[in-house]
Amino acid sequence: MTAAIIARGLRKRYGDVQAVDGVDLEVGTGEFFGILGPNGAGKTTTMEMIEGLRQPDAGEARLLGTPSWPRNRALLRRIGVQLQASAFFEKLSAREQIRTFASLYGVGDDRADAMLETVGLTEKAGTREDRLSGGQAQRLSIACALVHDPELVFLDEPTTGLDPQARRNLWDLLREINSAGRTVVLTTHYMDEAETLCDRVAVMDAGRVLRVGPPRELVAELGVDSLEDVFLRLTGQEWRE
Numbered sequence: 001m002t003a004a005i006i007a008r009g010l011r012k013r014y015g016d017v018q019a020v021d022g023v024d025l026e027v028g029t030g031e032f033f034g035i036l037g038p039n040g041a042g043k044t045t046t047m048e049m050i051e052g053l054r055q056p057d058a059g060e061a062r063l064l065g066t067p068s069w070p071r072n073r074a075l076l077r078r079i080g081v082q083l084q085a086s087a088f089f090e091k092l093s094a095r096e097q098i099r100t101f102a103s104l105y106g107v108g109d110d111r112a113d114a115m116l117e118t119v120g121l122t123e124k125a126g127t128r129e130d131r132l133s134g135g136q137a138q139r140l141s142i143a144c145a146l147v148h149d150p151e152l153v154f155l156d157e158p159t160t161g162l163d164p165q166a167r168r169n170l171w172d173l174l175r176e177i178n179s180a181g182r183t184v185v186l187t188t189h190y191m192d193e194a195e196t197l198c199d200r201v202a203v204m205d206a207g208r209v210l211r212v213g214p215p216r217e218l219v220a221e222l223g224v225d226s227l228e229d230v231f232l233r234l235t236g237q238e239w240r241e
């Protein structure tokens with residue numbers, strides 16, 4: 001397995017909070033990888049350090065064989081990161097938004113418009129970003145992350161807030177991208193999503209990786225019925241609810 005991502009000893013502290021506490025991860029090229037964990041487990045911070053968007057206090061991440069920090073423009077062109085809707089350019093329509101992202105990567109308007117169609121936003125192409133619904137803005141941010149056909153895609157809770165139809169459509173899209181040989185890394189709170197999409201998952205809590213493996217193997221290893229049971233068992237969430 002050629003590694004698309006190798007992270008070693010990643011750490012990040014915010015004041016009193018040790019958000020990430022020594023994370024090692026390896027993701028193979030073409031793999032669909034999920035990062036699971038309760039709120040505050042350190043998933044987003046880990047992803048941001050791997051992406052090269054946040055400087056680790058310690059440790060290193062290599063993407064496609066290259067260190068992701070300090071920031072590396074050539075590398076950033078090869079990866080797609082789903083940014084929060086708040087990162088949109090102000091007052092632009094959905095179409096202008098994605099065309100602007102596309103042009104930053106030297107990608108033409110045709111491809112940008114096609115991506116808008118892929119995420120079902122053609123009808124909203126003329127709508128300003130601040131007038132899109134939460135789910136529509138979410139789909140636009142995903143389209144922007146994919147517009148330059150990146151080799152490696154990072155998505156932070158991509159289906160949160162989407163209606164069931166949009167969620168299934170996004171699953172299909174992510175499967176297609178992955179089948180075309182792209183590596184996909186996502187965080188999710190939906191265990192069915194992780195079970196359906198991911199080749200392997202890492203379960204995190206309190207800044208550490210507790211277990212990594214294919215969902216089915218983790219279920220078998222712990223002798224439980226589902227990935228949700230694995231999650232609850234490892235993170236002790238049944239007592240916190």
Ligand SMILES: Nc1ncnc2c1ncn2[C@@H]1O[C@H](COP(=O)(O)OP(=O)(O)OP(=O)(O)O)[C@@H](O)[C@H]1O
Pocket residue numbers: 014015017018019037038039040041042043044045046
């Ligand atoms: N910029 C920041 N400044 C201070 N503390 C932060 C910052 N970002 C995250 N934290 C803290 O670090 C810890 C890990 O946060 P992180 O967002 O990485 O977790 P997460 O697993 O992605 O959580 P969630 O599932 O809720 O999105 C939390 O305790 C959070 O409050």
